[in-house]
Amino acid sequence: MATPGKRLKRLIAGQMLASRGLKTLGRPVAWVTSGAPVEPLLALGVIPFYPENHSAICAAKGMGAPLCQQAESMRYSRDLCSYFRVDLGSQVTGQSPFGVIPAPDLVVASNNICGTVQNWFRIIAQRHGVPFLFVDTPYSDNPPTRAEVEYVQTQLQELTQKVAGLTGRKFKESDLVRVEKNSLEALKLWAEILHFGAEKPAYFTSFDAFVYMYPIVTLRGTRWAVWFYKKLLQDIKDRRRHGQQSVPGERARVVWDNIAMWPVHKGLRKFFMQHNIALVTDTYTDAWRSDHLDPAKPFESMALSYTDIILNHGPMFRVNKLIAMVRDFKADGFILHSNRSCKRWSLGAYAVKKMVTKATGVPGLVIDGDMADPRAVSLDNIKHRLEPFFEMLTDE
Amino acid sequence: MSSDNMKFLGLDIGSSATKGVLIEDGRILKRIIRPSTPNMQTAAAMMAREIDAPDAAIITTGYGRELFDGRTDTVSEITALGMGINAVFPGVRTVIDMGGQDSKVALLNNGKVVDFTMNDRCAAGTGRFLEVMSRVLDVPIEHFDEEAKSTTELQPITSTCTVFAESEVVGLMSRNVAIPKILRGLLAGIAQRVAALAGQVGVVEPIAATGGPMHSQAVVDALSEALGTRVRAAPHPQTVTALGAALVGIKRSGRALPRVQWD
DSSP: OOOHHHHHHHHHHHHHHHHHHHHHTTOOEEEEOTTSOOHHHHHTTOEEEOHHHHHHHHHHTTOHHHHHHHHHHTTOOTTSOHHHHHHHHHHHHOOOTTSSOOOOSEEEEETTSOSHHHHHHHHHHHHHTOOEEEEOOOOOSSOOOHHHHHHHHHHHHHHHHHHHHHHTOOOOHHHHHHHHHHHHHHHHHHHHHHGGGGSSSOSSOHHHHHHHTHHHHHSTTSHHHHHHHHHHHHHHHHHHHTTOOSSTTOOEEEEEESSOOGGGHHHHHHHHHHTTEEEEEETTGGGGOOOOOOTTSHHHHHHHHHHSSGGGSOHHHHHHHHHHHHHHTTOSEEEEEEETTOHHHHTTHHHHHHHHHHHHOOOEEEEEEOSSOGGGOOHHHHHHHHHHHHHHHTTO | OOOOOOEEEEEEEOSSEEEEEEEETTEEEEEEEEEOOSOHHHHHHHHHHHHOOTTSEEEEESTTTTTOTTOSEEOOHHHHHHHHHHHHSTTOOEEEEEOSSOEEEEEEETTEEEEEEEOOSOOTTSHHHHHHHHHHHTOOGGGHHHHHHTOSOOOOOOOOSHHHHHHHHHHHHHTTOOHHHHHHHHHHHHHHHHHHHHHHHOOOSSEEEESGGGGSHHHHHHHHHHHTSOEEEOSSGGGHHHHHHHHHHHHHTTOOOOOOOOO
């Protein structure tokens, strides 16, 4: 029986093969941000490609430094997002673990995850000479208001019409409803899977989630994602039945905030295992746990779903999220990754730490790093901080 | 548990110096500091030979803690520092340690570390900074106190980076700014950086300080000034973490922690 890891590899290979094949048959390709509304695109038969996830894989494969340097040699600052620099470096050099990537016919971005993507995806559109479509989602400390949802909803309807016009494909609401049902089914399966981290001992950890999140982002809205997560859920249930917990001899449980540190992902995972520490949940993969989608109100619910996400809210939202996670996942501590590349997510790390500790009574640790640029992450420095932190958690 | 004559050796294998404390039932039998040269591994082995306590359990800590093969166990410097300072100054709430390679601040509650922070990727708040400046000013660290005492004036040093601060100091010296003024400026600068680090965990009094630089009263005074409150330097400030490592060994062996005679 295939392991989830092997299934994921085959799924990605199949996805890329299908994307390239369909592109040659004339199907349009859209390069999209991880928070772009993908359902209308899928309903129109447009094939999405996600540069952010591609950058993450490049970084996990050790390609981060040369690709970043390529972008820097084009006078893009080292202070810019490393996903952007890796992506640009990959576009310019043609280097990718995926092989050939189908070129975009259009680009769709939304600022619900950050402001950087607005410029990044405009650069992609300019390089390829294709249209740039943008959805503006108001940033707020509070849940989206009625007016904000309507504002986004109008843009989503306009986006759908524009994409239909640009690609010459006909939009049918029934197709959108079908795609949203797929999205919702996969999102619910993902939420159920993540919840296995709440069990004590944990049967699923964030180190697993960081890897297996790929389909929920890039295949959201398809049956492929649903297939993958049904299988994964069954695997986890089987493991639990056989008592195979994620971290044998689990001694303490920790919550993670921010994007994974892809350049040191494996080393970090090993270090946690060596110390019998379970990374039970994280604010990163949790961002795809949203249950706002409602196929009965396809555009309105989509507007809410794509506006009410963690990165589109201020640090207080993060504080409350972390407090809830520490409690729900019975955590002994939490780690804030101060991510050089993701300013929006790292904002106010020390204040967030103090507030979460005050509310939960458990200690936190801020560690400096980066999601894709290995020159801004030192595994040794991180271990040097994690070790005393783990000793604190295990009552040294 | 009552006395069983078991000896515990704490070895703090640091980047600049290796420190060893041999303890038996609360009595300090040996307390030694040697340079970590030619390399940390050899330095640790030489020290273990010098201390010559073949029956002792050896608990290593510091950057080189994994390098010594003869160890019984290891512990992080933060945990060892917390344990050590609590034995030296029971009830202390904040401890600032200025090491050769990094500075650390730990917050304690009932003798346990509850929060900590360390400086990152920069030597500007560490003992190394003082070593570099000692060389540039041509003032041995042992003479810092008398030089600093010779003036009340202070020349602010604006560069936070060790390398840039060095060029700034060279520039000031070429303009004949008095060395004691520059030295006071350097000490104030380093103290402010460490105080800012301490702010990350939130300083709670009473405050203690450890590490080689605390041999200098001028450094301790600068820290007190930067924090706006009194900082007490631990006696034998460089060996408190090694003491803590030995105490961690005692605790992990299931024995009760002894009252330590440290002075």
